[in-house]
Amino acid sequence: MTVLPDSNHYPQSKNEEAPFSTINGHIEHASLPIEHPNEKKVSTIIGDDPDHPVNRPRYKRNINLGLISLHALMTNFVGAGIIPVYTTLAEKFGIEIQDVSYLTSIHVSHITFPSTPSHEKLIDPKILCTGLTPFFLVPLSTRYGRRPVWLISTLFTAVCNIGCAESQSYTPMLVCRILGSLMLGAPIALGPPIVMESFAEHERGLALGTWSPETRYIEKEKPTRKSGFMKLITFSRIDPTPFSISEVIRPFSMGKQMTVVLPVLSHTMIFCLSASMLTVEIPQLFGTRFELSPEQTGIQFLGIIVGTILGEVFNAVVLSLMNRRTVDNQRHAVNPKNYLIASYLGFVSMIVGLIVFCVLLANTLPMHYKVSPIIGIGIAGFGNQLVSNFLINYIMHIHSDSAATASIFLGFIRQTWCFIGPFWFPIMFETVGIKNCAGLLSALVVISVLPVIWLHWRS
Template sequence: MASDHGTLGATPPKSSADYVEEKGFNDNLDPTRFLSEAHKTYLVERHGTLDIDPIPSMDPADPYNWPLWKKTANLSLVAFHACMGTFTAAAIICAYEDIAEDLGVSIQRVSYLTSLQIAILGGAPLLWKPLSYRFGRRPIFLLSLILSCVCNVGCAKSPDYASMAACRALVAFFISPAMAIGSGVVTESYFRHQRARYMGVWTLLVTLGVPTGPFIFGFVVQRVGYRWIYWILAITNAVQFILYLFFGPETRYVGGDIETRPSGVKHQYLSIRRIDPTPLKWTEFTHPLTLFTNIPVLLAAIAYSMVFLFASVLGSVEVPQLLQSKFELNAQQLGLQFLGLIVGSLLGEVLGGFMSDMWMNARAKRIGHKPVPEYRLWLSYIGYLLAIGGLAMFLVCTEDASQGVWNVKPVIGTGIAAFGNQVVTTVLTTYAVDTYPQDAGSVGVFINFVRSTWGFIGPFWYVDLILLYECLLMSTRFTSMFDSVGIAASSGVVAALIMGASFFPTLFLQFQGKRWYRHD
């Protein structure tokens, strides 16, 4: 393979992301015009075409040049790692009563063990993202898992509420990196025409963590007790750590002269060192928050987060509040009510991910060049309508159901809402990355921050938004809205908020978004 590297200099060839940053988004720009003939020959032999974006270097260690099985194995680990963040936070939902009785506190205080983790999952990646750029993704992921394992053991052994809350907070802090850095891993490994499909794997697992936790651990609580939740989480973290050692190579590719860089295997699996010598500045820890000034990314994050709040958070948090008391369910039966959210999310990813890429690729063939990122947004409207319809079905059928007589209709409603939520999740996340590909990691951190913050404060909302501040002080929950206007009537409030904060902002991006990042 020496000939493959002969022209590789100290500075790797620019990718299309570099051209976007320097010249603005230009669909008709041909980045291959900057390549040598040797480089073009290498790419054709490696990928079978020059029609790829971004353009990788001539180095086999470049993640874009990895074989598909290697990319897939690594993404599977990263996506499951991301899933463990929300999975761990939601794992104890079915055990609130057992924990309250064991520790001698109220169910309301036990619920804060979940809310606390949601809040930390949103802010912690601000620290991990700059460190992962300097030392690589792999060391951060390995450190994340081993420390999460230790802290989950601490949860299992906690004798009182305070120690359990402290351990839960530490678990959330250490398990959080993949929830945000995952977007960077996808962007560093897969070409643009594959991005929605594989970005969707990551976003799907983040979404699935919420309902899958109580679905699985409802059986555990019912049969062996809630403390086994923490033991199972610790064991899972340990297994993840071992798998990362063998199947989780480094995706942070800096380039440079391969003669002075560690060999491919050593660099990807064995090297624990600073791979980027650029000085670390404190502003990098808050840099993702500067995306509040990036209109396309900001509106996409807000639109997605509002749907996530209702179709995922409300659907998960209020299932115990509404269905357990309505149908008189035990922990195991309660866990089964989350099946609708799981099935809906899986089906939604087919449209949001795989079909989304087909949608964009078909458009590219028709017009002869890559379509603008806004073309992908057409699919999001399907997601909004399904989310609204599914939530309406969940709330109306829950109120109409007979006390003590189980009814499947509310579960079907959560499934339809979850389908819509997953379509929106993948489409808007991919759109945000497509408009700002030069820093996909910051996009992921920013979206995670907005989503988690929204998901944390959402359960404290009151139907009268003028009283929001008072509501926060009183620590009321979604149930305040249900008590004020009724469970069924609340569907109108939900629909209005999704239309106002999600549907119409997306419509604005559809026709005006390119003005904020394109410079012809």
């Protein structure tokens, strides 16, 4: 089947992504308009350029998919990896566990707490920086390629992590974590747009689920005597377009798109309550209540790990069924509304998981450990993975021509809200009570699903 291009929708610049579609399992180097009232009709020919990511061999794309998946994993691991040793760091630096938790969440300024005047407790803005730096990393990646950004961010962060390991006081660790976080925004910002330009439409759902981008670096067809290693570590400018401040602030224009803002707000709340609250608060709610060692505290994360993995397996099954149904119905792409419908199960799972966690934890006695609250964390992790996957797929499907700016906007909103979270999480548990928090948190989830319901109704 041949798809005729629409010349009015050719990319206007090198920075504009060129989407494509698949029909009956074959890549058609053009994209038909998707039947959705809020989506732009894009039709673009990619051509037979072997250097274009979508035309590369499947095994190369899968290898890069795995490598960048690990990079995305390490982005969150660097920030959250110190959670099990909150107690150890608090004793080492002479501060409270709640103050140590700020090392995971923020990178803004230093605050002196009057309760312990002998120690200046600095707040480390890790999450906020990973939400801000993509505004600058994406323009750099379009000029010099994404491979250099990946390499530099990896090496720079590795050096800063070594600095954190060698830090003997709070201030050096603060500085190292601030510097290291500056390059951790690359996987957050560059993941979805690279998936969109590297995989066919029937493959994007699974690829976005792993949040694993393909490199955009393109080697020009010209003779070269450089070795493979030299080509790996050297790079040059591939886009002569000059830098402009408008490109840096362009992601904020996504705030005018309801098909971006509403899913982002819903996803942000669910992500904050699951990936942020249920991990950051484990040392305070479990470690102090049951006097767990750092190793025992780390084991508590098995719940959210297992729940997240099961959620991704479920996503893969659902997306495969969606793609099969799309082919059977001779449609060129999944109906975006189906992503919204599939996300409802995630919201329900979040409510169930939060209730199980709060109620069962409140019923435990001090020094009498029970694993049942961890089951609730696992259920919530399952729900978070469903909501995140399907809502991000919805956004990228509707705005495939501006995936980069949409992903930056999403990362900024999500990281900012997670940055604020550790300030009100402890206060909520102390004033409301762990068991009563089940109702409050469930209400927040219900509120967060309302924008999705409105989008579904409007569709």
